[in-house]
Amino acid sequence: MDLGAFVRGLPKAELHLHIEGSLEPQLMFKLAKRHSLNLKYASVEALRKAYQFDNLQSFLDIYYEGASVLRDAEDFHALTAAYVKRAHADGVVHAEIFCDPQTHTARGVPMRAVLEGIAGALEEAAATLGMSSRLIVCFLRHLPEEDAVSTLREALQYRSLFHGVGLDSSEKGHPPSKFKRVFEQARSQGLVPVAHAGEEGPPEYIEEALDLLKVVRIDHGVRCEEKPALVERLRAQGVPLTVCPLSNVKLKVFRRLEEHNLKRLLDAGLCVTVNSDDPAYFGGYVLDNYLACAAALGLTRAELAKLCANSVSASLLPSARKAELLETIAFSGKKGGV
Numbered sequence: 281m282d283l284g285a286f287v288r289g290l291p292k293a294e295l296h297l298h299i300e301g302s303l304e305p306q307l308m309f310k311l312a313k314r315h316s317l318n319l320k321y322a323s324v325e326a327l328r329k330a331y332q333f334d335n336l337q338s339f340l341d342i343y344y345e346g347a348s349v350l351r352d353a354e355d356f357h358a359l360t361a362a363y364v365k366r367a368h369a370d371g372v373v374h375a376e377i378f379c380d381p382q383t384h385t386a387r388g389v390p391m392r393a394v395l396e397g398i399a400g401a402l403e404e405a406a407a408t409l410g411m412s413s414r415l416i417v418c419f420l421r422h423l424p425e426e427d428a429v430s431t432l433r434e435a436l437q438y439r440s441l442f443h444g445v446g447l448d449s450s451e452k453g454h455p456p457s458k459f460k461r462v463f464e465q466a467r468s469q470g471l472v473p474v475a476h477a478g479e480e481g482p483p484e485y486i487e488e489a490l491d492l493l494k495v496v497r498i499d500h501g502v503r504c505e506e507k508p509a510l511v512e513r514l515r516a517q518g519v520p521l522t523v524c525p526l527s528n529v530k531l532k533v534f535r536r537l538e539e540h541n542l543k544r545l546l547d548a549g550l551c552v553t554v555n556s557d558d559p560a561y562f563g564g565y566v567l568d569n570y571l572a573c574a575a576a577l578g579l580t581r582a583e584l585a586k587l588c589a590n591s592v593s594a595s596l597l598p599s600a601r602k603a604e605l606l607e608t609i610a611f612s613g614k615k616g617g618v
Contacts, residue, residue, distance in 0.1 A: 283584075286581060287567060287570045288371045290588040291371060292370075292566065293553075294372050294376070296553075296556075296557055297559075298380070299356075300359070302363040302558070303350075305324040308349055311358070314355075320345060331563075333530055336451065336452075343561065347380075347383050350384060353400070354397065356393065356396075358401075366565055370565055370567035373410070374605075378416050379395070391437070391438065392438065395442065396438070414442075414595075416442065416445065416472075417432075418448045419431060419459060420449040421447050421449045421451065422450040425458055425459050445466040445473055445474075446473075446475060455488055456477060460492045463492075463493040474495050475489040475493050477500065478498065478501045478503040479499075479500035479502065479528070480533065490513075496519075498520070498522070499521075500522070500523065501514070501522075511548055519550075520551040520594030521552050523553060523554060525537060525540050526568065528540060536576075542554070543577045546587070551593065551594055553594050554591070555591075
């Protein structure tokens with residue numbers, strides 16, 4: 281069995297996926313035409329050529345422009361349906377998806393359109409593909425906490441449609457401590473907290489996310505390696521890291537994939553997972569990330585199976601479902617030569 285077929289056949293969860301970041305250029309142009317919008321770029325090819333980023337902010341500038349074509353529930357449904365179809369083909373059996381309501385409500389798009397459009401496609405994926413999911417509403421950290429509080433209040437009208445809250449957007453200069461109050465409010469509503477930290481921001485942001493926001497997972501977290509005591513804490517407490525290797529290279533967190541610390545963190549006993557982040561912009565969905573890491577870092581089949589198992593263990597799935605999937609991974613791994 282070739283490596284691609286082996287990894288595709290392992291059931292896996294994707295835990296770090298921005299649904300707006302799965303907006304492929306073809307769909308972007310289709311939705312722009314539907315709404316009679318003029319994009320800055322003349323063609324799909326011209327848009328793809330613009331995907332050369334110097335840092336996180338240079339990506340976000342294009343990301344937010346792309347999101348401007350998302351106007352109604354039908355758009356969000358189409359966007360999500362396209363992602364789940366692609367993820368399912370990669371062997372994803374469960375996805376925990378981020379959405380950024382503030383990106384849309386600031387343009388006059390109703391919260392209901394965002395959440396119901398995404399949730400509707402996720403429900404269809406469960407019915408037709410057997411693919412389970414959780415939706416996580418994120419706060420944009422470059423905006424004031426008061427905006428996040430208002431966003432949470434509005435989103436809670438649709439509480440049944442989402443399971444957690446997250447923190448994303450420009451990390452530098454926007455520490456997790458800025459959002460302590462809104463995360464307290466979210467936890468009081470039974471929402472599971474996660475947060476981006478330690479991508480461009482320092483390892484201290486990871487500590488703040490754990491200590492002040494009480495997160496159950498760290499999204500990215502690769503800069504933890506700069507503080508050995510933090511690495512040991514993450515290992516001892518079993519805090520999962522939702523790492524996005526191709527994204528990290530595209531945004532210059534690492535110069536080359538061969539320099540990525542994913543394998544070192546895995547060897548250190550951390551619960552590292554592999555994810556695609558914003559795959560339409562970063563050149564690879566989740567299977568692409570697994571295979572690229574295997575080639576660049578020399579990962580064995582046993583290590584790839586371990587990464588898949590970590591993704592399941594770190595998910596918000598019920599314990600019984602986790603156990604079922606972990607058993608399948610162990611069996612598939614042995615069958616595939618682990």
